[in-house]
Structure formats: C-alpha cells, structure tokens
Amino acid sequence: MNNVIVRDLVLVGGGHTHVIVLRRFGMNPLPGLRITVVARDIDTPYSGMLPGFVAGHYSFDDVHIDLGPLCRFAGARLIHDSAVGLDLERRRVHCANRPDVPFDVLSINTGSAPAMAGTPGAAENATPVKPIGGFVARWEQLVAAVRSSASVQRVAVVGAGAGGIELVLAMHHALSRDSGHPTPEFTVFSGADVILPAHPESVRRRFDKLLEKRGIVVERNARVVDVQADAVITADAERHETDHVLWVTNAGAPPWLAETGLAVDERGFLTVHDSLESTSHPGIFAAGDVAHVLNHPREKAGVFAVRQGPPLEANLRRAARGEGLRPFRPQTKFLSLISTGNRSAVGSRGGSFSVAGRWVWYWKDRIDRKFMRRFSELPEMTHDERPPRGGLVDASTLDAIAMTCAGCGAKVGSTVLTRVLATLSIHRRDDVLVGLESPDDAAVLDVPDGHVVVQTVDALRSLVDDPYDFARITTEHALGDIYAMGAAPQAALAIITVPFGIESKTEALLEQIMSGITEVLGEARATLVGGHTSEGAELMIGLSLTGHARRDELLRKSGMQPGQTLILTKPLGVGTLFAADMRARAKGRWIDAAITSMLRSQRAAPGVLAEHGVTACTDVTGFGLAGHLLEMLRASGDVAAQIDLDTLPVLDGALSTISAGLHSSLYPDNLSARPALGIEIPENDPRIPLLFDPQTAGGLLASVPESEASACIAELRAGGLVDATVIGCVVARAPGEPRLQLRDGGTTSAS
Ligand SMILES: Cc1cc2nc3c(=O)[nH]c(=O)nc-3n(C[C@H](O)[C@H](O)[C@H](O)COP(=O)(O)OP(=O)(O)OC[C@H]3O[C@@H](n4cnc5c(N)ncnc54)[C@H](O)[C@@H]3O)c2cc1C
Structure with missing residues (x-):
C-alpha cells in the first residue's frame, strides 16, 4: 500500500509555470498526491526562443519543452487533450475527447492567444x-x-x-x-x-x-x-x-474560462490573490498569461509566468496538505532581450538605457539554452533516492483501507460498482439474452444459426498512466484476436484489479477504466456483459471476449500460399518506445503517436481482408512480428516469408530507441525465435531487432493474393488503418532453407 492516492492535483495546460511546477514535484514528490496534467500540446513552446526558430537558428526540439519525459520525471499522468470546461461543484475538468478528470486541487496555466474575436474576418x-x-x-x-x-x-x-x-x-x-x-x-x-x-x-x-x-x-x-x-x-x-x-x-483570454463560474476580470482572465489562488474558488489556482493577479497586475509575458513556478508549486503543495497559503510578489523590473532576426539583439531593463549587438544575442542564447536544459537534462532519480517528506497518507487512512480489504476478500464494493455502471452507456445487442441490464449470476448469449463461437482472453499490466487510454488500448488489444480469426466481436467480461485506495479514488479510477472499455466495445458493436473487480497491488485489466464467425469464413494462421503478399496493418515499435518511456527517454510526441496507433480500430479489417481473398491471418502482439510470423509459417507447411526491410511500417522514434538498446522485457525471450527463422541480429541495423519487438494492440498480419494487394491496402487505409502496408511475400521453401529471408533495397539475404 505504498502508493495510496489520497488527493488529486490536476494541472491544466503545460505552460511556462507548470513545467517548473512539474520539475519541482519531480525533485521532491509528495506521497499520496497524484498529479495529472491535461495538455492540449505535448510540446510546450518556449516563447523566448520562438523567433529564433522562425529565423532558422534553432530546431523544433531546441525551442520546445517535451511534457512526456517531464511528466514521467514528476511521476505525473499526462493526458493529451484540451480542457473545455469545469464542474466546480463536483470538482471535475471537462475535456474535449475523454471523460471528466476529477480534482481536489486544480491549477490552470493555459496561456493566452492573440485577441481576434472583435475583428471581422x-x-x-x-x-x-x-x-x-x-x-x-x-x-x-x-x-x-x-x-x-x-x-x-x-x-x-x-x-x-x-x-x-x-x-x-x-x-x-x-x-x-x-x-x-x-x-x-x-x-x-x-x-x-x-x-x-x-x-x-x-x-x-x-x-x-x-x-x-x-x-x-x-x-x-x-x-x-x-x-x-x-x-x-x-x-x-x-x-x-x-x-x-x-x-x-x-x-486575449481563452473564451471557455468565462463560462466556468470562476471569477474573471473585464478581459476574461482569471482573477487570483497574491497566493495565485482564485479570488472566487479555494483550491483552484491560475498562473501565467491566463491569470490576473489582482494586487500586482503585469503585462502578459513569459518571464512572469516562469517566475510564478516556485511559489505556485509551494502553494499547491500547501493546498494539498490543507495548510495556509503564502503570498508572492512578482518582479517589477525584468531584463528584456529582443532579437533582431540575424543573431543580434537589443537589451533593456526598464529605465531608458539599452544595449545592442551580437554579444547581446549570445547572452540571450546562453540564458535561454540554460533554461531549456533544466527540462531536457532531467536529473536521474529513482524512487528510493527521493527524499521522503511528510506525505498525505496518514495512519488512519491506511487503517481504513486495510479494514476494507480484510473485510471483503479485496472485492470492490457493490455500491461503488453500481454507481460506476450507472454512468456508462453500454452498447445493446439483441443476441445478449442476459447482460448488465438485467444482471444474473452469469451472462447468456445467443449464437446465430450457422455461426461458431470464437473466444479469447487477454490481460495487461498498466502500460500508460492514463487509465482511460489504458482501458481502451487493452480492449483494442483483446479485440485483435477476434478480428484475426475473421470473426465479429459480440460480448466481453472484464476482469479488473485496481490498486488499494480510498473509495472516492477507486470509484473515479473505475469510471475512467469502464468508460474506456465500453466505448471501444461500443465502436466494435460489442457489449460488456459482466466482470469481476478486485483490489490488489497494481492496476491490471483483463478482457474475456466472445465473437462469432461463419464456420467457413474463419481465418487461421495456417493457409499461407507461395506467391501471396504479406500485409501488416499497423506500424511496429510499441515495445521499445514504452521501454524508453519508462526511463524518460522517449519523446512525448513519439508516445502520443504510438498511443494513437494502438487505439486505431481494426474492425474494418476482417471484412476487407475476406473480400480480397485472405487465406491466413494473425495479430502481431507479444512475440513481435517475427514470432507471430513464425507461428504462421510453421502452421502453413513448406513456405517461407520474404520481408522487405525498407517497407516495414515503423512508429516514429522506434528506430532511435532500438538503436539506443532500449528494449521491452519480453524482447530477450522473443529472440528465441531466431534459430527457427534463421536470423542473426546485426550490430548496425535497428530494423532487424524491431522484428522481435513485442507489440500491444498491434496490427494484423495477413496473407492475400498478390493481385488483390493494392486494392486491399487502399480499402484498409480507407477503413482507418492508415499505416497498412505490404511488407513482403510468401515463397515456396525447400527443406533446409531458412523460413525468413530479409530483403533490403531489392537485395535478398537468406539470413
Ligand atoms: C512571438 C512571441 C514572442 C514572445 N517572446 C517573449 C519573450 O521573449 N519573453 C517573454 O517573457 N514573453 C514572450 N512572449 C509572450 C509569451 O509567449 C507568453 O507570455 C507566455 O507564453 C505565457 O506563458 P503561459 O505559461 O501563461 O502560457 P503558454 O506558454 O501559452 O502555455 C500554455 C499551454 O497551455 C496549453 N493549453 C492551452 N489551452 C489549453 C486547454 N484548453 N487545455 C489544455 N491545455 C491548454 C497549450 O498547449 C500551451 O502549451 C512572446 C510571445 C510571442 C507571441
């Protein structure tokens, strides 16, 4: 029970102030406080260097703070979405594309945008x-x-x-x-x-x-x-x-703020006390451009937003602990360094005096780069090394949790479950005779005439910190097995373990998880019919799925035929990217793109593949492309596969992380397929280790007639699988020949 969450701090916007807050919480965590960042952009532009980026002096990465590794460092969950409103009574942030995010303490640092509303056109x-x-x-x-x-x-x-x-x-x-x-x-x-x-x-x-x-x-x-x-x-x-x-x-102020009910000034900026707490709502803070400090109004500038970082962090910590807040007085004068485009700048600090020249630009450049290094070169800290400070979890909280666990065999209370289920919108199907609408001891499903039942089960440990995304990914992952069989999903049972915690936090967590599961099931026209939820050491989601297929339309791993084309529907690289992310060594935008890919539904695939004469299929998950391909080759007899290394679809960043030797813990096991495939891992080609990289919610690997390949790819892409690609072909294999041949730029090597 080391990680019991007692309070939620939600940071909306990853602006100049919040990046400092995050760094400081990373250096000195507050046990019992969970930090969640809701950010519209994963890369926060550092305003001081932006003109230098446009002038061509800096790269994109030079001028952006990557919230991915920073949140990992801070132990914060990163939710890539825009806040669009607040429920101040229930203390929730409404987001554009996901369920509400509950908070105990809230801080808003969403900046401003040039005011355009009053100008027609x-x-x-x-x-x-x-x-x-x-x-x-x-x-x-x-x-x-x-x-x-x-x-x-x-x-x-x-x-x-x-x-x-x-x-x-x-x-x-x-x-x-x-x-x-x-x-x-x-x-x-x-x-x-x-x-x-x-x-x-x-x-x-x-x-x-x-x-x-x-x-x-x-x-x-x-x-x-x-x-x-x-x-x-x-x-x-x-x-x-x-x-x-x-x-x-x-x-100008973001328009949505005025509708939240928080006090705003005449321009729509949030009014705050010297402590940066809202003048109307305790426990809600604002900083940077979005805030108007009543006693110390200042122009909207990044220098003020940055300076508010340390006092905001200290007051958020105090608010989480229920302690009194301290006032902060912003600077009155500040150094202004304005660049002139050509590696020269003009400097002033109030008053009438100013300096100019190339040296001023180099001075500014040094200051800016030093600031950015605070976020790109985060100190390495393990949890054990972090200084333990008075946390929020007291003995009475732990006792209360321990009592609950002992009392009911670690099962989550039925009232909590009932309340969570009441919030869900569950897809209905006529062939579910007994489901969650009229719960019984077990669910009862009808099987249409001429169909067979297809069943699978999958369970994952938490891969991403956002429980809603984790639930959606797990559901897509489990559905992959059903699609790979050429079947349509019908119903699911969910087996969920949530970490021990206080009831309100468990309920909020379950709400996020269940809405993720039911949303993806609904999109797949399947329904949740039951499950089991318990408390344990760590978050785990499992799904047992049932689907249907006509007996003669079932797809198997066997059935690859020489002359066919191999199609992969999603890019590779999930395992290495998340291994890098665990060590705060993946860029936030890489992880974001990987999550988008994992969440890409494959529901169109079975129909498209069937229409184009598919004869064998599997989904690429834990064993990696090579391991799952080997299963297909073994099941299909005397055939080998030729893979074009050049055409392999790869997630952004995956080749860098593989080259850096960052692998998932399953990778060494997956390498055991090498002798059967006849593959060596060369020193200098990261594409080959990528073949053994384990995937979560990975793509389908299908064998279709060559004449159908391009039409099939076009339809898969039109159906949402935008990375579907031909990755090679099936050839006849003579005894003793390797099962896998790798082609590189038109040359084939029997590895
Ligand atoms: C060209 C240019 C140059 C500038 N140069 C300087 C300079 O040299 N020095 C200086 O002091 N100031 C400068 N400024 C001003 C400076 O950009 C702002 O004052 C500063 O960015 C404000 O910081 P902030 O933290 O309040 O917000 P921002 O830096 O704007 O950050 C807000 C973040 O919130 C996120 N966000 C926005 N809406 C939402 C939402 N609804 N939900 C979730 N997330 C959201 C955004 O993704 C954004 O990353 C410059 C401005 C411009 C336009």
Whole structure:
C-alpha cells in the first residue's frame, strides 16, 4: 500500500509555470498526491526562443519543452487533450475527447492567444501566432508560397509589440536568405503611433531604424478593423492588399474560462490573490498569461509566468496538505532581450538605457539554452533516492483501507460498482439474452444459426498512466484476436484489479477504466456483459471476449500460399518506445503517436481482408512480428516469408530507441525465435531487432493474393488503418532453407 492516492492535483495546460511546477514535484514528490496534467500540446513552446526558430537558428526540439519525459520525471499522468470546461461543484475538468478528470486541487496555466474575436474576418483569414502548432504549419505554407511563386508575396503582421516585431524580423531574416526567390514585402500594423509601446524610447528608436534598414514598412495609428481574403482594412478605411496575415496582437483570454463560474476580470482572465489562488474558488489556482493577479497586475509575458513556478508549486503543495497559503510578489523590473532576426539583439531593463549587438544575442542564447536544459537534462532519480517528506497518507487512512480489504476478500464494493455502471452507456445487442441490464449470476448469449463461437482472453499490466487510454488500448488489444480469426466481436467480461485506495479514488479510477472499455466495445458493436473487480497491488485489466464467425469464413494462421503478399496493418515499435518511456527517454510526441496507433480500430479489417481473398491471418502482439510470423509459417507447411526491410511500417522514434538498446522485457525471450527463422541480429541495423519487438494492440498480419494487394491496402487505409502496408511475400521453401529471408533495397539475404 505504498502508493495510496489520497488527493488529486490536476494541472491544466503545460505552460511556462507548470513545467517548473512539474520539475519541482519531480525533485521532491509528495506521497499520496497524484498529479495529472491535461495538455492540449505535448510540446510546450518556449516563447523566448520562438523567433529564433522562425529565423532558422534553432530546431523544433531546441525551442520546445517535451511534457512526456517531464511528466514521467514528476511521476505525473499526462493526458493529451484540451480542457473545455469545469464542474466546480463536483470538482471535475471537462475535456474535449475523454471523460471528466476529477480534482481536489486544480491549477490552470493555459496561456493566452492573440485577441481576434472583435475583428471581422480575422478568424477566417488571419493566422494567430498561438496556438503555436497552427502558426508553425502556416509558416511552412508561407515559406513554400515564397519559394514557388514568381511574384513577391505580401505579408501583413498585425501587432507591433515585442512578439510582432521579433517575429517580423525573424521571418524577414529567414526569407531574405532564401536565395533565388524574391524577399516578401513585410508590413507591420501598429494600433498606436509607435512600435513597442511597453518598451523604453531608446529601444524603440533602435528598432525603428532597423525596420527601415530592412525595408519593413510600419503602418502607425493603423488599427486593423477588418481582414479579408486578400487585404486588411485599417480604422481609417484604408485597404492594404496582402497575401498572408499573421496576428500577433494583445493577449486575449481563452473564451471557455468565462463560462466556468470562476471569477474573471473585464478581459476574461482569471482573477487570483497574491497566493495565485482564485479570488472566487479555494483550491483552484491560475498562473501565467491566463491569470490576473489582482494586487500586482503585469503585462502578459513569459518571464512572469516562469517566475510564478516556485511559489505556485509551494502553494499547491500547501493546498494539498490543507495548510495556509503564502503570498508572492512578482518582479517589477525584468531584463528584456529582443532579437533582431540575424543573431543580434537589443537589451533593456526598464529605465531608458539599452544595449545592442551580437554579444547581446549570445547572452540571450546562453540564458535561454540554460533554461531549456533544466527540462531536457532531467536529473536521474529513482524512487528510493527521493527524499521522503511528510506525505498525505496518514495512519488512519491506511487503517481504513486495510479494514476494507480484510473485510471483503479485496472485492470492490457493490455500491461503488453500481454507481460506476450507472454512468456508462453500454452498447445493446439483441443476441445478449442476459447482460448488465438485467444482471444474473452469469451472462447468456445467443449464437446465430450457422455461426461458431470464437473466444479469447487477454490481460495487461498498466502500460500508460492514463487509465482511460489504458482501458481502451487493452480492449483494442483483446479485440485483435477476434478480428484475426475473421470473426465479429459480440460480448466481453472484464476482469479488473485496481490498486488499494480510498473509495472516492477507486470509484473515479473505475469510471475512467469502464468508460474506456465500453466505448471501444461500443465502436466494435460489442457489449460488456459482466466482470469481476478486485483490489490488489497494481492496476491490471483483463478482457474475456466472445465473437462469432461463419464456420467457413474463419481465418487461421495456417493457409499461407507461395506467391501471396504479406500485409501488416499497423506500424511496429510499441515495445521499445514504452521501454524508453519508462526511463524518460522517449519523446512525448513519439508516445502520443504510438498511443494513437494502438487505439486505431481494426474492425474494418476482417471484412476487407475476406473480400480480397485472405487465406491466413494473425495479430502481431507479444512475440513481435517475427514470432507471430513464425507461428504462421510453421502452421502453413513448406513456405517461407520474404520481408522487405525498407517497407516495414515503423512508429516514429522506434528506430532511435532500438538503436539506443532500449528494449521491452519480453524482447530477450522473443529472440528465441531466431534459430527457427534463421536470423542473426546485426550490430548496425535497428530494423532487424524491431522484428522481435513485442507489440500491444498491434496490427494484423495477413496473407492475400498478390493481385488483390493494392486494392486491399487502399480499402484498409480507407477503413482507418492508415499505416497498412505490404511488407513482403510468401515463397515456396525447400527443406533446409531458412523460413525468413530479409530483403533490403531489392537485395535478398537468406539470413
Ligand atoms: C512571438 C512571441 C514572442 C514572445 N517572446 C517573449 C519573450 O521573449 N519573453 C517573454 O517573457 N514573453 C514572450 N512572449 C509572450 C509569451 O509567449 C507568453 O507570455 C507566455 O507564453 C505565457 O506563458 P503561459 O505559461 O501563461 O502560457 P503558454 O506558454 O501559452 O502555455 C500554455 C499551454 O497551455 C496549453 N493549453 C492551452 N489551452 C489549453 C486547454 N484548453 N487545455 C489544455 N491545455 C491548454 C497549450 O498547449 C500551451 O502549451 C512572446 C510571445 C510571442 C507571441
């Protein structure tokens, strides 16, 4: 009972403040407190380096903080989704694409976005600099347009604060270096009669001169009031023709916050006390751009968000413990370093004095890189090394849990289960005669005439921290067996073990798990008919599934025929990526893409494969592609497989993690298939170890006539299996020949 959860801290948004909070909780965890991060973006852009990215001085990874390893370091669950609302009474965060996330203590650090709502046409025709993902995509389009167009592109930048000025200079630098193409015409629109209104006169003068020198036009007293497809209209009714409009105006508040019931200021930002706690709701905090500190209003800038990290972390800790909060006073002056696009910068710190030059840029670069290293080079800490500090789990909590366990054979209480089941929407089927709607001692299922029953069972230990995703992945994983048999799923029994805990936490956990299971079953037109839920040392989900197939349409592993094509429906690499993730060595976006792939439903596959004459099929899971292929080859007689290493679909990052020697614990066992296949593992080709990488919710491996392959792939992709690929073929095998031949760039080697 070491990991009993007593309180939930939910961090919404992975902004500049929360990344510091996470790092600090990683250095000094609070036992009994579970941290969950709900983040729209896995990569948090560091605003100070963003213009340098656009100018071409930094890579994407240089300027982004990866929430994946950071959350792993902090022991926090990472949920990749947007918060869209709050239920303040039940203390839950509503998310765009998943069930609510309950909290005891909440902190919001979702930033701001340029205010566009009041300007007609802006939302349709202009690109805001935030969210940054949208801006980066638009920037790439702009670069492509400049490169492909013979005419000079006209770019309007609306907003002449530090963000707008830095950005236009960075874009100008990036595109004027682009030899062979005309440099675009840039125009900056300032609503005031100056640029950089919040900066000292000497800084303004430097930038005025610089913009003029670079041929960047500044329109002053030119508030943009309308944005059309090919022009912006200013308040004086002037029409300025343009090809691209970038929006970098003052920060606006995210609209959903005003509807939460939390106190907001007249612009819609959350009002907070000096402690960063909401002025209206205890236990709810806000920081960074999204917050308005009533006693210390400041401009919206990353430097303030960063400085709020340590006091916010300390107060979140106090709130979790039920202790009094402490006030924090933000800095009044701060060092402002604005880059000029060409590895030069202007620096000031309030007052009238400013400095400029390449050395200022290198100074800024050093400060920025040092900040980023705090997140990319996280200290190695094992749980044992972490300093134990007074946690939230007291003796009475443990006693209460122990009493419950002893009293009922570790079975989760029926009232908890009943309440959870009442929240679910369970798919109904006419062939379920007795199911959860009228529960009995056992479920009763009808079998349609001419069909046979197909049964399978699978159980997984928690692979991802988010119980909802874990439940969905486990369900897809179990369904893979049914699809591989060419069958349609009918019903499932769930066997769930949840960690020992207090009732409210167990109930919330079960809700997430059960909604994940029933959602995926529903999409597969199958239903949950019963199960067993108990408490134990760790989270485990098992599913026993029943499906139906016509006897003559059943698919088996046997039946591969020489001349056929081998199709794999999902990419490889799950095992190595999650092994890397456990050690905080996988990028968050790799894990995110792997989860998306695991969650990709294969329900269309049996029908498509049958239509295209499939004769053998299996699903690729724990034994890896090589192990499952070997089972098919053995069952199919005198055949061998030729695999094209070049065409193997691979998850992003998997070749790097394999090359780094990061393997799942099942990998060494899977290598035992090598002699039977006749494969050696070379030093320098990570694609071959990948063949032995265990998969969770992996793809189907199917053998179809060659003439059907391309149509079959097209239909599988249209059915959602976007990575379905031909990976090789089946050939006749003479006695003594290896069962697997690997082809690389058209050459075949009998390994
Ligand atoms: C071009 C440019 C350059 C800048 N340069 C500087 C600079 O040099 N120095 C400086 O101090 N300031 C700078 N700023 C301002 C700075 O970007 C912001 O003040 C800063 O980003 C605010 O940080 P934050 O932590 O509040 O929010 P953000 O950094 O915006 O982070 C918020 C995070 O919350 C997530 N999120 C948003 N909505 C949701 C939701 N509904 N649910 C879940 N997650 C959500 C987003 O994914 C985002 O990663 C610049 C701004 C721009 C536009």
